[in-house]
Amino acid sequence: MRKVLSSALHGIAALLAGVTMAVSALAAENAFGPFTFDDTKPDVISLNGEIDAGSALNFRRALQAAPNAKLVTLNSIGGNVQMALLIADDIHQRKLATYIPKDSRCFSSCSYIFLAGIERKADGQLGVHQISSDAPDLVGAQLAISDIIDLLNRFDTPVEVMSVMFKTPPNDMHIFTADEIERYKLNRTGTEQQPTTAAAPVLPSTAPGTGGAPTSTQITAPPSQTPPVTATASTPPTSQETQALVSPIEEFTKRPNRIAIYTGMDLFGDDISSTRVVDAAACALSCLLTKGECKAFTFNADPKIKRGPNCFLKSSAGRADGNSVAFSGRFLSAADADPSAITLGTIDPKSALFDNVDLPGGDLSHFPDRAAKTPLDCRLACIDEAQCVAFTYLKKKKECWLKGFIGTPIFGQDMVSGMKKLQTFSPAKIISLN
Template sequence: MRKTIRSAVMGVFATLLVAAAAERAFAEDQTFGPFVVDSTNPDLITLNGLIDAGSALNFRRALQAAPNAKLVTLNSPGGNVQMGLLIADDIHQRKLATYIPKESECYSACSFIFLAGKERKVDGELGVHQISSDSPDLVGAQLAISDIIEVLNRFDTPMDVMHVMFKTPPDDMHVFSQDEILRYGLNRSGDNPPKTPTVITVPAASGDTSATEVSKTTLPEAPTSGSTSSSSLEAGPSPQAKLSPIEEFTKRPNRIAIYTGLDLFGDDISSIRVDDAGACAKSCLLMDGQCKAFTFNTNPKIRKGPNCFLKASAGRADGNSVAFSGRFLSGAEPDPPTFTLGTIDPQSALFNDVDLPGGDLSRYPHRSARTPLDCRLACVDDRQCIAFTYIKAKKECWLKGAIGKPMFGKNMVSGFKTLESFSPAKILSLD
C-alpha cells in the first residue's frame, strides 16, 4: 500500500520538478579545496573541511566564482593559522557575514574566519585555543601571535575572547557555551555599530603557524513531530522587510523533506482541497514562511472536504499509510535523521466489531480517551501499550499490554501497534 502511494505521489512531484531539474542539470557545485560554491545560490560560499596551505588561494578562487557572495558558512576543525588569517582578512575587507550552522564546528584557525564576519552567528560550536608548535623558534612564534592580535583587533574582537584563546592550552579546546556567546557578544548583526578596537599586549607564549586540531562528535537532534489541531503563529517579518544574509539563510526554506506513510498530525493553519500533493506543497510555500509543513491525504475515496493540511510546525508524527507529508528545511537545519515510531495505522491496523479480551494495562479505562481516535493516540503514546479496545457504547478505552485471542465485540474498535522507521523518501532542493 505504502509503495503504491509513494510511486504515485512521487510521480506528481517528478512532473512538477522537471523544469527545475532541467535548469539545474547545467548548474553543478564548484569545489575549491575545502570551499564549495553552488551556482544556484550565488550568495553563499561553504567552508567544509581542513584549512590547509592552499586554502587562502582557493578562497580567492571561490570569490571569483561567486563575486556577489554575502555569506560564508563554516564547518572546519581548523588547520593552518596563516591561511585562516588571510581568509579572515578577505572576509573583513568584503564585509561578508559568517555563520556556524547547527551540528557544525568551527575550531582553532576557523575561529579567526568566523570573527571576521560583519554579521556573525553561532548555532553550532565555536572553539579556540593557543597555536601550537614543535619548533623552538620563539621569535617566529611571537610574530605569529602578533599577527593574530593585530587581525583580531581589527575585527573588534572582545578582550575576553582573546584571553580565553591565549589561556587555553594548544592540546585542549575551549568551546564557547551559549551563555558565553551571549556574554561576549560573539553573535553580531550587520546593524550593530563596531566597538572601539581592543588593544592588548603580546603574551609570552610559544607557537608557529600551524593549529592543533581536536576531533569532536555531536549528536543529532531528536526528530520533530506534529498533529491536526489549529494553533497560533507568531508573525514573521513583513514581505517588505529585507533580511540579512544570515536571516535569509536560517529562515528561508531551501529544501523539502518528503515522507510517505507519515501524518504530521495537528498544528494546522488551514485545510484546503487541492488536486494533488504538488499543489499542496505549493500552497504551503506561498504562505511566506508561515507554513512549515503539510500533510496531503492520498485516499482517492475521499471526494469531498479538505485533503491538504497546512501546518505551523511539523506537529506530531503519526503513522498513516494514506498520508504524504513534507517538512520545509532552512539552510541552517541539517537533513532530518531516520527515526522509529510506534504506530497504529488507521487504514490497516484498526478493526471494527473486534474485542481483545484480557491483557489490560490497568483495572480502569483510560481517563482522558473519550473517542476511538483518543484511544488510538493514547496507546501510541504509551510505551507499554501494544494494542487497545474501545467500547463505543460506554466510551471506554482499554489499553493492552498483552494481546488475547480476538473475539467478536459489537460496537467495539480494536487496534494493534507496530514499530516503524521513517526517513525522508526524498529531500528536494527548492533553489
C-alpha cells in the same frame, strides 16, 4: 490493508533515494577548494574542510563567482594561519556574516574567520588554541601573534577570548560553552559591529601547513572593493540598512535543510494545493519547488486510488492524524530541533472505520455532537475529546454520537462507526537537503 502497509514501508528506501536525487538535481554546486555554493543559494558560501595554502585564493574565486554573497557558513578543523587571516580580512572588509551551523565545528585558525563576521552566530562548536610551529623561531612566532592580535582587535574581539586562545596549548582545544558564548558576546547582530577604519593590516606570510611559523616576508591584505563608511552617532543606520545587516543568518537558518519523513501519519489540513504525482519523492520535490511557501506535504500511497490528487502541499505541519496509507514530510530549518516522538489518539480512516456498523450504548451525552455535520467531523470530534473512545455517525439524520466505551457492534444501516487507539509516531528518517 497489510499489503498497503508493507508496500508503504518498502517505499521508504525508494522515497529517500528519489528525494536525494531530486535535491541534487535542483542544486548545481560550484566548488573552489574547500569553499562551495550552489545556484539555488548564491548568497551563501560554505567552508567545508581544512584551510590549506590555496584557500585564500580559492575564497576570492568563490567571491567572484558569487558576488552577492552575504554569509559564510563554517565547518573546518582549521589549518594554515596566514590563509585564515587573509580570508578573515576579506570577510571583514566586505562586511559578510559568519555562521557555524549546528553539528558543525570551527576550530583553530577557522575561529579567526568566524570572528571577522559583521554578524556572527555559533550554533555549532567554536574552538581556539595557540598557534603551533615546527620551526624554533621565537621572533617570528611573536610577530605572528602580534599580527593575530591586531586583526582580532579590528574585529572587536573581547580580550577574554584572546586570553583563552593564547592560554590553551596548541595540542589542546578550548571549545566555548553556550554560557561563554553569551558572556563574551561571541554572537552578534550586524548592528553591534563598531565602525572600522580604512587601514588594512599587515599579515604574516607563513609556509603552507597548520599554524606554520611566519617567514620574513610580509603580505599586505588588499584594500576592500567597497570603501568603508564611517558611521557617526548622529546618523544611525536606517531600518533598511539594519535589516540588511541582521538578515543573512536569520534568513539562512529559516531555510529548510532537512526533511522529517513519517509513515502512517497524515498532516491534516492547511493545504495550499493538491496534485497528482507518481510517488512520494515527486510530492516532496513539488513542495521544494515552491521556494519556501510549502512547509510540509502528505502523499496518499493507496494504490486503489487511480484518479484525483494524491499529493497535498501544506503551509504548515497542520495537525497530525493517523492514516496507514499516508507518507508525510515536514521540512525543518537549521533553527528547528529534530522532532521527537509524539503519541496521539487516532481513528485511522483506512483501518478503524466501519460502514453499516452501530456501536450501541456508551454515549458521552444525551444529545449528539451539534458541531459535527459529516462523518469526518465526527471522527475528528472523537479524536479531540479525551473521554471519547469511539463514535457512531447516522448518515440520514446527520447525527454524531461520541462514545465513552465500546458496546457490542451490531448492523446499522447507513451508519459509520470508528474506534480510537493510541499511536506513537517518530520520523522514519530525517533526510539532509545539504
